[in-house]
Amino acid sequence: MNLTITDVRLTPILVADPPLLNTQGVHQPYTPRLIVEVETADGVVGVGETYGDTKYLELARPFAERLHGRQVSDLNGLFTVADEVAVDAARISGQVDVGGLRGVQTADKLRLSVVSGFEVACLDALGKALGLPVHTLLGGKVRDSVEFSAYLFYKWAAHPAGAPAEADDWGAALDPAGVVAQARRFKDRYGFTSFKLKGGVFPPDEEIAAVRALAEAFPGHPLRLDPNGAWSVETSLKVAKELGDVLEYLEDPALGTPAMAAVAAGTDVPLATNMCVTTFGEIREAFTRGAVQVVLSDHHYWGGLRNTRELAAVCRTFGVGVSMHSNTHLGISLAAMTHVAATVPDLHHACDSHYPWQSEDVLTERLTFDAGRVTVSDKPGLGVELDHERLRRLHRRWLDDDGTLRDRDDAAAMRVAEPGWTTPAVPRW
Numbered sequence: 331m332n333l334t335i336t337d338v339r340l341t342p343i344l345v346a347d348p349p350l351l352n353t354q355g356v357h358q359p360y361t362p363r364l365i366v367e368v369e370t371a372d373g374v375v376g377v378g379e380t381y382g383d384t385k386y387l388e389l390a391r392p393f394a395e396r397l398h399g400r401q402v403s404d405l406n407g408l409f410t411v412a413d414e415v416a417v418d419a420a421r422i423s424g425q426v427d428v429g430g431l432r433g434v435q436t437a438d439k440l441r442l443s444v445v446s447g448f449e450v451a452c453l454d455a456l457g458k459a460l461g462l463p464v465h466t467l468l469g470g471k472v473r474d475s476v477e478f479s480a481y482l483f484y485k486w487a488a489h490p491a492g493a494p495a496e497a498d499d500w501g502a503a504l505d506p507a508g509v510v511a512q513a514r515r516f517k518d519r520y521g522f523t524s525f526k527l528k529g530g531v532f533p534p535d536e537e538i539a540a541v542r543a544l545a546e547a548f549p550g551h552p553l554r555l556d557p558n559g560a561w562s563v564e565t566s567l568k569v570a571k572e573l574g575d576v577l578e579y580l581e582d583p584a585l586g587t588p589a590m591a592a593v594a595a596g597t598d599v600p601l602a603t604n605m606c607v608t609t610f611g612e613i614r615e616a617f618t619r620g621a622v623q624v625v626l627s628d629h630h631y632w633g634g635l636r637n638t639r640e641l642a643a644v645c646r647t648f649g650v651g652v653s654m655h656s657n658t659h660l661g662i663s664l665a666a667m668t669h670v671a672a673t674v675p676d677l678h679h680a681c682d683s684h685y686p687w688q689s690e691d692v693l694t695e696r697l698t699f700d701a702g703r704v705t706v707s708d709k710p711g712l713g714v715e716l717d718h719e720r721l722r723r724l725h726r727r728w729l730d731d732d733g734t735l736r737d738r739d740d741a742a743a744m745r746v747a748e749p750g751w752t753t754p755a756v757p758r759w
């Protein structure tokens with residue numbers, strides 16, 4: 331068996347995305363993703379997926395070049411490659427202080443997000459070469475299926491007129507009745523029993539009413555509200571008080587660890603985050619201050635599936651819960667999320683996934699939700715197969731774009747409908 335990497339292919343694509351609203355604006359008609367293929371000397375191909383914006387591509391390209399001749403089993407070596415690429419990137423851009431690039435957490439996350447795409451591809455290839463599923467390479471599954479939550483969004487019926495976009499049949503959801511109708515459809519179609527509403531879009535009273543309506547329509551179902559840090563500490567505490575009896579947790583009500591700690595000190599409602607704990611370096615302060623009770627992991631920006639397991643171990647040590655965050659993603663990432671989630675012992679909350687919102691994929695067969703769960707594949711690797719024709723079509727869309735959609739910008743998408751729109755200052759309410 332020869333595990334030497336002989337070819338790496340990077341394919342940036344644009345994927346149709348419905349007009350989902352958040353505190354920054356609205357999703358663009360198409361969102362960029364990057365598909366990674368790693369091929370071994372034996373002709374085994376592993377696939378990975380990560381963010382596809384230009385800044386990720388600029389790091390992924392030199393990263394891919396450095397993988398030639400390495401082993402797909404050398405997963406720790408990917409972090410060495412990431413360090414080398416960061417130094418190169420700084421030199422290329424003329425920066426003298428490479429420490430700045432390493433020191434800034436967003437730059438760190440950028441590199442880890444690139445690492446994750448390659449790590450997943452290498453694990454897929456290694457699993458295929460060995461005839462073992464990815465969860466086995468991670469130590470083995472502790473459950474046969476992984477529960478996901480319905481990810482509810484305030485939403486327009488369509489993207490603004492004039493924008494090139496794919497139609498969707500979900501309709502608008504701009505008030506409590508619309509949110510409940512959307513939730514019902516999620517439940518009927520996919521069997522989800524746990525609901526998360528993306529908030530920070532309307533004044534808090536309207537979002538409180540929407541969650542109340544969900545609680546009445548689906549009694550006893552776990553509910554979550556995530557305004558992405560749009561509220562002040564005072565507003566967060568008001569919402570926590572009004573919804574405390576129905577919320578499983580409140581997600582990032584206020585921005586940053588100090589504000590989250592202040593909220594946590596004033597309520598018994600658990601706080602979850604994918605904003606104030608996004609790197610290992612942010613854990614100490616947040617955990618010692620009791621700012622968060624649930625960390626939403628994301629293998630993309632935490633640096634892969636093995637780092638996700640390390641994060642889960644740290645959370646376990648501190649008695650902090652763990653669940654999973656999601657950005658717009660396709661089936662490769664859903665498969666990766668499912669494999670790693672299957673290996674985390676104390677996963678007590680349903681994971682988030684945007685997947686039902688994506689009508690397009692690059693796989694020959696879409697993954698499915700049954701009773702709100704994805705079955706853990708026991709096939710070699712991730713257990714998914716790339717559809718090269720679909721990949722080509724979505725890459726063609728990326729090639730044809732004039733550059734305006736190659737970088738996700740929800741505020742720019744909002745300006746198409748509201749010309750004066752700028753990203754709101756935080757706290758917004």
Ligand SMILES: [Mg+2]
Pocket residue numbers: 556558581582603604605655
């Ligand atoms: Mg969130």
